[in-house]
Amino acid sequence: MTGPAKVLVTGGSGFLGTEICRRLIARGTETHSLSRRTSRALTLLGVRQHQGDLVDPAAVSRAVAGCDAVIHTAALAGVSGPARPYWMTNVHGTRNVLKQCRAHAVRTLVHTSTASVVFHPTGLENADESTPYPQRHLAAYPWTKARAEQLVLAANRPSLATCSLRPYIIWGPGDPHFVPAVKRAVRGRRLLMPGDGTNLIDTTHLHTAAHAHLLALDLLHERRSTGGQRTDGGAYFITQGDPRPLRVIATLLLAAGGVRAEWQSVPARLAYAVATAREAAALLTGASGTHELSRFLVAELTCPHWFDLTAAKENLGFVPPVTFAEGIRDLYDAMHGPPL
DSSP: OOOOSEEEEETTTSHHHHHHHHHHHHTTOEEEEEESSOOHHHHHHTOEEEEOOTTOHHHHHHHHTTOSEEEEOOOOOOSSSOHHHHIIIIIIHHHHHHHHHHHTTOOEEEEEOOGGGGOOTTOEEEEOTTOOOOSSOSSHHHHHHHHHHHHHHHTOBTTBEEEEEEEOSEESTTOSSHHHHHHHTEETTEEEEESOSOSEEOOEEHHHHHHHHHHHHHHHHHHHHHTOSOOTTEEEEESOSOOEEHHHHHHHHHHHTTOOOEEEEEOHHHHHHHHHHHHHHHHHHTOOOSSSOOHHHHHHHHSOEEEOOHHHHHHHOOOOSSOHHHHHHHHHHHHHOOOO
16 A cells, blocks of 8 residues: 655644654655644654644645645644634644645545544444534534544545544653643642542553554545545544553553552542532633633543444554553653663
8 A cells, every 4th residue: 555655744743643643754744744833853854844823824735735635633622612613723734734635636535533523422332423512512622623633524525635633632652631630630649630530531642542543544445546445534533442441541641650649539429520610710800821720621530431442443444553561661661761
């Protein structure tokens, strides 16, 4: 299978974007990145970097020009905060990317979505792609990512093959989001978290997420080029396919980083009430923090979230390249070095 010759990765300097760029470069693909700032890691890899914001059509146009395909990972992520910044980056920015893909005759676009686009406050168990978007989201992030995903899927045409991947909680060496957030919840040797932590959740190792993006990229490119069976125009859940209790996952991730802590349960109703009050205060004061306590965060931490991967396996040939246990060992080795 031959992939596209020249690929743009939006958000290439990010956690997932850098890993995708690394893999593209390793197989000889001319790789470009669009980010707001220069990345030393991408410079060392030999990635051609374009600086600019997704909301700037001219910047997006310069980055897209001449590319065969785009992997659109750039987004504003968070669990709290006002809607406008999320809307501008996640929705308006995605519109710009799609517009410039059409203007420059890009043939393939893989969009990084999130399983949270179908998030429900009572949780999701063995959810597949038939699960509808909720009528109302608890936070701006899943709401705007859902709108962006709809734009991408609706843009699928014979001239531009699109699909949307829905990873959930990407983690691994260098994780700037999930593992640090868990560490911030540690007080002494106690991990203060809402609920009892027995709710099953799925996660996605960095290598699994990157592998799925390149798999989708190549399949869409090949089938777009040959006119064969189509996998474009669809959304796919991407995880390890190994749901475990949240308290087990959190404890193992902390231990890999050398932190020993026991789960200390905070009543879920109390946490939800505090989150509701905090959101009301933020609305009054105009606070714009994206990683503050919120109803969305509490619901995600106390409800089950795991997914049926049948569609990704059958339509993309997806199989997680690493197991959860292998990922934990990988994380430990990255933080401490391999055992002698």
